[in-house]
Amino acid sequence: MAWIKPFTWIKLLVFALSLIPAGRLVVGLFTGGLGANPVEFITHTTGTFALVFLMITLAVTPLRRLTGYGSLIRLRRMLGLFAFFYTVLHLSTFVVLDHFFDPAAILQDVFKRPYITAGSVGFLLMVPLAATSTAGMIRRLGGRRWQQLHRLVYFSAIAGVVHFLWLVKADLREPLIFAGVLAVLLSYRIAVWRNAPWAKKRAGRT
Numbered sequence: 699m700a701w702i703k704p705f706t707w708i709k710l711l712v713f714a715l716s717l718i719p720a721g722r723l724v725v726g727l728f729t730g731g732l733g734a735n736p737v738e739f740i741t742h743t744t745g746t747f748a749l750v751f752l753m754i755t756l757a758v759t760p761l762r763r764l765t766g767y768g769s770l771i772r773l774r775r776m777l778g779l780f781a782f783f784y785t786v787l788h789l790s791t792f793v794v795l796d797h798f799f800d801p802a803a804i805l806q807d808v809f810k811r812p813y814i815t816a817g818s819v820g821f822l823l824m825v826p827l828a829a830t831s832t833a834g835m836i837r838r839l840g841g842r843r844w845q846q847l848h849r850l851v852y853f854s855a856i857a858g859v860v861h862f863l864w865l866v867k868a869d870l871r872e873p874l875i876f877a878g879v880l881a882v883l884l885s886y887r888i889a890v891w892r893n894a895p896w897a898k899k900r901a902g903r904t
């Protein structure tokens with residue numbers, strides 16, 4: 699195994715760790731470990747991890763610039779695809795387990811319940827990002843256009859946080875933590891665009 703490069707090990711480790719929430723759901727499904735309301739449990743787990751992976755993906759560039767550890771960029775695509783993976787599982791739970799593929803009921807929810815509308819926007823914004831995540835698509839679009847398109851990730855994250863804030867009825871703590879993290883990441887981005895010297899430190903290509 700010595701021929702595998704050290705960073706490949708890190709990538710494999712991050713990949714395995716990222717699969718743990720999905721693995722726990724699969725095990726829970728077969729062992730009855732998803733509590734009294736399994737559909738709710740799956741919806742909450744997949745929704746939460748969709749947002750967690752979005753935040754981690756957005757944190758890669760600032761961490762890379764601030765630490766100078768350039769290789770972190772090589773984890774970004776995989777982390778972004780995990781955000782998409784958990785969102786697809788989340789959406790599938792809604793379509794299959796909540797609404798049993800009933801298009802009328804699904805569309806009624808999408809247009810009548812604002813938090814579902816916000817979630818749908820968040821998901822739709824992720825689709826072009828996942829579809830253009832391959833090296834071939836980056837080449838075909840050209841680096842600059844690809845980067846511009848991938849700024850949509852910020853809007854997807856905003857829609858995801860709004861979705862969470864909107865659906866919570868009493869305890870706002872969890873969605874507010876996500877909102878705070880996103881505010882910090884967005885402020886950093888804005889500082890880079892406005893050429894703030896502290897944010898430009900060790901600035902790289904992205």
Ligand code: HEM
Binds near residue numbers: 743744820
């Ligand atoms: C078509 C898209 C989506 C639909 C239909 C949808 C639907 C839902 C539903 C029905 C719930 C449970 C509401 C409740 O407990 O009353 C939920 C919760 C949640 N969703 Fe979504 N969602 C969508 C997209 C997203 C996206 C894009 C994200 C994040 C990136 C997200 C993150 C969350 C989170 C964090 C929760 C709350 C989890 C918790 O209670 O701990 N959702 N969603």
